[in-house]
Amino acid sequence: MADKRFLITEFHNGSVEVVPREWVNKKMKKVQWPRDLTNTKMEKAIRNSIIPNEDWETFSLTRILGASDSFGRAKKKADMAIYTSSISDSDDDGDGKRKRKIRRRLLTEDSSSEEERPSIVVPEEQSSRPCVPEFPSVECQAGKPVEVQGEREQQDDTAKVESSRLPGRDISLQILKSIEALKHEILLLRKQVSSLEQRSSSSSQSDEPGVARKTSFPVCGEEELASFNEELTNPAIMASVVKELSSVGGMNAQKLIANMLKKCLANSLAQKYSCCGRKGKKNFSSHLLFQAILRATKIAFTQATDLEVQAAVSKFLAGAKDREGGRQERRLSKIVQI
Structure with a gap:
């Protein structure tokens, strides 16, 4: 996975997306994400592996699901990761240790088609693996203290905040701000038109008696x-x-x-x-x-x-x-x- 160009990542809110390796930090725990891009421009930015800017946002990653040198194969694996727990093959790497759970992707071409996709149900008798609990299990490693409940709740709150700041939400807020700005400009234009109408109605009369001009419009000669x-x-x-x-x-x-x-x-x-x-x-x-x-x-x-x-x-x-x-x-x- 170390030499692959594209990574298949899972965000804290369950979203799965292909990102260039340059966007992910060395510890594979954080990813930089551009602001206010359409799906087409976002996919082009990922495909071309553009260099991150300083104004990009940073989100936490749950894990790296796989990697590939080809954007097309990586995208196909990301689509597969929505329905199956295994996305690795002979060309691409992946940890393959995910519970079966449907996740939405950050970039979607047709949201209605995803809603119509059926969920994959695995019968209990066919699964030899134990049931995975809702909350992540606490792993006690040598030299590391066991994670306490307070720290776990703090991490959950951080994940919720990061989820609320995902690119789709930023675009919606930007659209609302633009609409409010347009309303303000229309109000100013109406005030200007009203002021012009008032000046037009009063301009037909001279301000001071005795200064009326002799020449009338239009001037012909x-x-x-x-x-x-x-x-x-x-x-x-x-x-x-x-x-x-x-x-x-x-x-x-x-x-x-x-x-x-x-x-x-x-x-x-x-x-x-x-x-x-x-x-x-x-x-x-x-x-x-x-x-x-x-x-x-x-x-x-x-x-x-x-x-x-x-x-x-x-x-x-x-x-x-x-x-x-x-x-x-x-x-x-x-x-x-x-």
């Missing part, structure tokens, strides 16, 4: 845009426009910026601009309206950066020629030319 740019030099009007734009709404910063630009600029005017004035177009970032959109975006999405806002504005203005039937019109013109 360059002269109108220049006039609006002059109006935005007034801090009160700028603050009013920023508040109005921040309440337009959008699932993310890019959607919000697109909705704000649709509200502020007519498509015919948007086609004449790019964010930084490239490809012979006019520079939109030089207008104060761009600064208003930048501030409004950071109010609604505090983690948005200047570069992200600039990229979203560039993308919207670049696609202006395809809106309002522009793309279809270009396709038709190409067909006519052909």
Whole structure:
């Protein structure tokens, strides 16, 4: 058994599983076990004998039932160990000193099939071995004291604690924690939507009398845009426009910026601009309206950066020629030319 690659082990809770030799300590009493892996990933980890990590859990082993150099043969022996007391053959080693007891495996492909498997009953007259008591017998060896009742109860309690911390239970707890986190996020989103709705309903009215702007949305011409740019030099009007734009709404910063630009600029005017004035177009970032959109975006999405806002504005203005039937019109013109 000393040179075999895979060991067939029995856990304290009666589970039987194939584990790589690297996962078991030198005394063959403890095994390291990875956290939060599916059955498929767990079997792959065992087959490849991956190196244990520091965050793996440690469980106690009752005994080593056998060993094999082949994962397939070891897995077959582990399945056999659920029903029979002998799993050794000419190729694999095993102690063969187990009472007949059905055990569940940690890794199962179909739990329903295991429940339907019949129990193996051995007639008393065919067994020449004495009945095995429920509690393990106390072996008195030379130089070692007899185990007292208190120590035995302490070991049983330790086995129960380790059984409750097996990988299947950890996965269930992780799923429950994820569900609770999702519920919390949904609650926060509902509060944000409610806040946006309240700001949207109040943004239609100006905060202070006497600062109402002359320009209305959408801005259709360059002269109108220049006039609006002059109006935005007034801090009160700028603050009013920023508040109005921040309440337009959008699932993310890019959607919000697109909705704000649709509200502020007519498509015919948007086609004449790019964010930084490239490809012979006019520079939109030089207008104060761009600064208003930048501030409004950071109010609604505090983690948005200047570069992200600039990229979203560039993308919207670049696609202006395809809106309002522009793309279809270009396709038709190409067909006519052909």
